[in-house]
Amino acid sequence: xxxxxxxxxxxxxxxxxxxxxxxxxxxxxxxxxxxxxxxxxxxxxxxxxxxxxxxxxxxxxxxxxxxxxxxxxxxxxxxxxxxxxxxxxxxxxxxxxxxxxxxxxxxxxxxxxxxxxxxxxxxxxxxxxxxxxxxxxxxxxxxxxxxxxxxxxxxxxxxxxxxxxxxxxxxxxxxx
Amino acid sequence: xxxxxxxxxxxxxxxxxxxxxxxxxxxxxxxxxxxxxxxxxxxxxxxxxxxxxxxxxxxxxxxxxxxxxxxxxxxxxxxxxxxxxxxxxxxxxxxxxxxxxxxxxxxxxxxxxxxxxxxxxxxxxxxxxxxxxxxxxxxxx
Numbered sequence: 001x002x003x004x005x006x007x008x009x010x011x012x013x014x015x016x017x018x019x020x021x022x023x024x025x026x027x028x029x030x031x032x033x034x035x036x037x038x039x040x041x042x043x044x045x046x047x048x049x050x051x052x053x054x055x056x057x058x059x060x061x062x063x064x065x066x067x068x069x070x071x072x073x074x075x076x077x078x079x080x081x082x083x084x085x086x087x088x089x090x091x092x093x094x095x096x097x098x099x100x101x102x103x104x105x106x107x108x109x110x111x112x113x114x115x116x117x118x119x120x121x122x123x124x125x126x127x128x129x130x131x132x133x134x135x136x137x138x139x140x141x142x143x144x145x146x147x148x149x150x151x152x153x154x155x156x157x158x159x160x161x162x163x164x165x166x167x168x169x170x171x172x173x174x175x176x
Numbered sequence: 177x178x179x180x181x182x183x184x185x186x187x188x189x190x191x192x193x194x195x196x197x198x199x200x201x202x203x204x205x206x207x208x209x210x211x212x213x214x215x216x217x218x219x220x221x222x223x224x225x226x227x228x229x230x231x232x233x234x235x236x237x238x239x240x241x242x243x244x245x246x247x248x249x250x251x252x253x254x255x256x257x258x259x260x261x262x263x264x265x266x267x268x269x270x271x272x273x274x275x276x277x278x279x280x281x282x283x284x285x286x287x288x289x290x291x292x293x294x295x296x297x298x299x300x301x302x303x304x305x306x307x308x309x310x311x312x313x314x315x316x317x
Binding site for chain 1: 219220224226227229230231232234235238242246257260261262263264265266267268270271272292293294
């Protein structure tokens with residue numbers, strides 16, 4: 001039996017025309033899938049539980065910047081899913097053995113059992129992923145690339161501050 | 177070679193892939209503690225055949241993999257992958273089991289992929305092979 005979770009019952013997921021971009025974690029099937037819809041909204045389908053007759057997925061709509069940070073290994077999966085500013089919507093989806101929705105709940109993070117959340121140290125590892133077409137792979141690589149460029153640019157800014165000539169500090173006002 | 181799931185593989189392009197080979201090797205697999213558990217030596221698409229319609233199994237490549245058994249080349253690689261995935265999906269043990277079993281695969285047992293960078297091997301079993309009698313549990317994970 002799957003755990004009972006509090007939430008608002010819905011007839012179906014309010015996600016239309018989703019397209020699988022990649023299975024970010026795959027072992028004998030998807031464990032974390034990344035989908036986009038026609039409006040380029042981003043969704044993670046995160047497998048979190050199962051019993052004899054059902055699989056349970058935590059479906060999370062995410063802001064793109066947060067997903068980029070995860071793919072560029074700037075944050076862990078746990079940090080990504082727990083960041084309130086990153087999540088715009090969140091559902092539990094139970095599918096039966098035919099893959100059909102058996103129950104859909106709109107849920108709050110606080111109502112999820114602890115073992116439904118990833119642990120710490122869940123840095124993205126591309127070796128766990130499967131990309132289904134070149135276009136999707138390129139799209140994902142571009143997201144990672146952009147995030148890395150952002151990170152590099154921030155690193156440069158930090159380096160510029162750290163390596164400023166000493167006289168700049170000498171003439172800088174001191175805040176007490 | 178005739179395959180255990182030959183009927184399912186027959187319509188799939190390049191399945192098993194041409195670079196898979198017959199070879200003898202020691203293999204490790206995630207299993208449930210009861211070695212007679214029905215899912216212990218079934219590939220993903222035989223455990224839940226309806227998943228063939230899921231988005232992850234649309235391509236022939238993915239479907240072909242779905243009829244192969246996941247094995248590892250060393251117990252360390254099996255243990256490492258299990259622990260890694262269990263950090264991401266903490267109920268992973270509910271689908272793959274709680275133990276590692278070890279067995280000797282013979283060349284006649286099927287066609288195997290070379291181990292990937294993490295020691296994972298996919299095996300398409302030959303017809304009439306029963307791996308359950310070849311494997312013994314070596315540790316709880």
